[in-house]
Amino acid sequence: MSRKRFFITRVLTGIILMNTAVMYVSAQDKTKGLSLEEAISATIDHNKTLQLANLDVTIATANFKQTEAIYLPQIGLSYTGMSTNNPLNAFGFKMQQKSITQNDFNPELLNHPAGTPDFTTKLELMQPLINMDMLYMRKGAEKQVEVYQYKKQRTKEYIIFEVQKAFLQLQLAHKATLVLEEALLTSKAVFQFTENHFKQGLIQKSDLLNVQVQIASVENNLAKAKSNIQNVSDYLGLLMGVPGGSIYTIKSTTETGNQRFDLLQEIPSNRADFEAMKKAIEASDLMIKSSKMSDLPKLNAFGSYQLNDSRMLGFGAGAYLAGVSISWNIFKGNLTKNKMATQTLERNKLSVQLEQQKEQSNTDLNKTRREIADIQVEILQHTKTIEQASEALRILQNRYEQGLVNTTDVMQSATQLSQQKLALAQAMFTQQVTNAYLQFLTTSNIK
Numbered sequence: 001m002s003r004k005r006f007f008i009t010r011v012l013t014g015i016i017l018m019n020t021a022v023m024y025v026s027a028q029d030k031t032k033g034l035s036l037e038e039a040i041s042a043t044i045d046h047n048k049t050l051q052l053a054n055l056d057v058t059i060a061t062a063n064f065k066q067t068e069a070i071y072l073p074q075i076g077l078s079y080t081g082m083s084t085n086n087p088l089n090a091f092g093f094k095m096q097q098k099s100i101t102q103n104d105f106n107p108e109l110l111n112h113p114a115g116t117p118d119f120t121t122k123l124e125l126m127q128p129l130i131n132m133d134m135l136y137m138r139k140g141a142e143k144q145v146e147v148y149q150y151k152k153q154r155t156k157e158y159i160i161f162e163v164q165k166a167f168l169q170l171q172l173a174h175k176a177t178l179v180l181e182e183a184l185l186t187s188k189a190v191f192q193f194t195e196n197h198f199k200q201g202l203i204q205k206s207d208l209l210n211v212q213v214q215i216a217s218v219e220n221n222l223a224k225a226k227s228n229i230q231n232v233s234d235y236l237g238l239l240m241g242v243p244g245g246s247i248y249t250i251k252s253t254t255e256t257g258n259q260r261f262d263l264l265q266e267i268p269s270n271r272a273d274f275e276a277m278k279k280a281i282e283a284s285d286l287m288i289k290s291s292k293m294s295d296l297p298k299l300n301a302f303g304s305y306q307l308n309d310s311r312m313l314g315f316g317a318g319a320y321l322a323g324v325s326i327s328w329n330i331f332k333g334n335l336t337k338n339k340m341a342t343q344t345l346e347r348n349k350l351s352v353q354l355e356q357q358k359e360q361s362n363t364d365l366n367k368t369r370r371e372i373a374d375i376q377v378e379i380l381q382h383t384k385t386i387e388q389a390s391e392a393l394r395i396l397q398n399r400y401e402q403g404l405v406n407t408t409d410v411m412q413s414a415t416q417l418s419q420q421k422l423a424l425a426q427a428m429f430t431q432q433v434t435n436a437y438l439q440f441l442t443t444s445n446i447k
Contacts, residue, residue, distance in 0.1 A: 046241025067138035136290035143283035150276035207407035268444035284347035
C-alpha cells in the first residue's frame with residue numbers, strides 16, 4: 001500500500017512539474033522588453049482616447065465647413081408634370097409655353113378649357129449676400145475647432161503622464177519582485193541552517209516552524225508582486241492599444257523619470273486646457289454677437305430659369321427670373337433678447353470655470369512641491385535605514401550560527417530589511433511620479 005501511495009505521489013509530482021514547466025515556457029513567450037520611449041510612441045499611435053480626441057477635432061472641422069454655405073450659392077433643378085382644366089391655370093400654362101393663339105381667346109374655351117398639360121424644367125439659384133448673423137456664427141464655429149485642438153493637445157499630455165505613471169508602476173513591481181526573491185533566498189538559507197541544527201537536536205522544532213511560516217509569507221507576497229506585474233502590463237497594453245496578456249520587462253537603457261524639474265516654475269497661463277477654455281469663451285462671445293446681428297436686415301439674391309412644354313420631355317419655351325430681396329425681422333417676441341441673456345450667462349460660467357481651473361492647478365502645484373521636498377527626505381532616511389538593517393542582519397546571522405541568538409531575531413531582522421527596501425522602492429516611485437506630475441502641471445502650450 002505504501003508503495004502504491006509512493007507511486008501516486010511521484011506521478012502527481014511529475015504532472016505538477018510538467019504543468020509548471022509549460023506555464024513557465026508560456027510566460028517566457030509572452031515576456032517582452034519595453035522602454036518608456038517605446039510605450040509613449042505606441043500610445044500616441046494607437047491609444048483609443050487620443051483617437052476619440054482626433055475625431056472630436058475632425059467633427060468640429062466638419063461643422064465649420066458647413067458654414068461655407070453663407071458664401072456659396074444654392075442651386076436646385078426640378079422637373080414637374082401637371083395637367084388642369086382650371087381656366088386660370090390652363091391659360092397660364094399656355095402663356096408659359098408661349099403657345100397662345102387667337103382662338104384661345106374664345107370665351108367658351110377660356111371658361112371651359114379642356115385638360116391642359118404642362119411639363120416644367122426649372123433651374124433655381126439662391127445666393128447669400130449679406131447675413132451678419134451667419135458671419136459671426138461661422139467665426140464661432142472656427143473657434144470651436146481651436147477649442148478641440150487644444151483639448152486634444154491636453155488629452156495627449158495627460159495620456160503621456162498616465163503612460164509614465166504606469167511604466168513606473170511596472171518598474172516598482174519588478175523591484176518589489178527582486179526584493180522579495182532576495183528575501184526568499186535569505187529565508188531559505190536560514191531554513192537550511194535551522195533544519196540541519198534541528199536534526200542534530202541543537203534547536204527546538206518551534207524555530208523550524210517559524211522559519212517555514214516566514215518562507216510561506218514571503219512566497220505569498222512574491223506571488224502577489226508577480227500578479228501585480230501582469231496587472232500593470234495589461235494596463236500598459238490598454239494605453240498602448242495592443243492586446244493584453246503580455247508581460248513587460250524594463251529595458252536596462254530606459255530612463256524612468258529620475259530627472260529633476262525646476263520647483264520654482266509656475267503654472268503657465270498658456271497651458272493647453274486654459275487655452276481651450278479661452279477659445280470657448282471667445283466662441284461664446286461670437287455667438288452672442290451672432291444673435292444680436294440676427295435683428296439686422298438680410299440681403300440675398302435669387303434667380304431661376306424655366307422651360308415649359310405641353311409634351312413630356314419637351315423643352316419648348318424658356319424664361320428667366322432674377323432679383324434681390326431684403327428681409328428684416330423687426331420683432332420676434334423678445335426671442336433674441338432672451339437668447340442673448342442665456343448665452344451671456346453661459347459665457348460667464350465659462351469664465352468662472354477658467355478661474356477655478358487655474359486656482360486648482362496652483363493648489364496642486366504647491367502640494368506637489370511640498371511632496372517632492374518630503375519624499376527627498378524620506379529617500380535619504382530609507383537609504384540610511386537599509387544600510388543599518390543590512391549590517392544588523394549580518395551580525396545576527398553570525399551570532400545565530402554561533403547559537404547566541406534565536407531564530408525569531410534573525411527572521412525579524414530579515415523582514416525589517418525587506419520592508420525597508422520595499423519602502424525605498426515605493427519612495428523612489430513616488431518621487432518619479434511626482435516629478436512627472438509636476439511636468440504635466442507646468443507644461444506650456446508651444447506650437
